[in-house]
Amino acid sequence: MPTSRETILAALHTRLSALPATALRGDVLPERVPAEGLLILRDGEPGEPEVTLSPLSYHYQHRAEIEAVVQGVDRDAAFDTLTASIGSALVTDRTLGGLCDWVEAEAPRPADLAVEGAASLKAAVIPVVLHYTTADPLA
Template identity: 45%
Template sequence: MPATKTEQILDALKTRLETIPDATVERNSVVPEKISTGGLLILRDGTPGEPEQALGGFGGVYCRQEAEIDITIEDGDATSRDAAFDALLQMVGSILDADPTLGGLAFGMTYGRPEIDTEAVVGAPAIKAGTLIVAIEFEADTALG
């Protein structure tokens, strides 16, 4: 059975994120004990919006998926950590802006700045993390996406 449109979109988004050099990209995983020097991106399925059907029941179902991209950098030096986080965030933005339709799977996507948090870790470098919400609009054959 072919994957749902939602699954195709999330897979396409993960594939594009995997092109970021030195970053580890995972999907729906927990944060590991060690974060790679290039940073960690975890794509989470996020929240589906309420599907809307075209008037008269003709055509497909219009869907919205709010995927989440957790962006994490680990470094003990605040200046290096801030610079690395900003660089990784800009690379993610470039990936999203380069193909907002994900090869024609979606009508488009929007995103904003993530809420950012820095956490001290006992015996390890501090972690700077943020979650970027990416709203993806698309048409599917059924309300299941």
């Protein structure tokens, strides 16, 4: 049975997979970026939990990351559309079907990346904070 952390990350990946862009999880950047854009979900860092007693509970603010990448002539508009679609996907259900207490994305930090012999990329890391509680740090 998967842990709470894995279940939440899988649910987030499923949510991203519903977008027009290709959504990967933990993969390396492929040689070609699809025309609709590319999203790579990184598991990130759960951080130090706050602990409450009776019952024993671990409250996490897990920081996952979404790498958003577009390529092409009109990459600024494509990037804006892609990041807005991520925000819309998260706002529709901030609990990922009741798996989290709250899911919130932070502002992207975009960068233009030159590619030898091809159109440059526009990419950003978008931190996503997943608030959830578990009964065990390994569960």
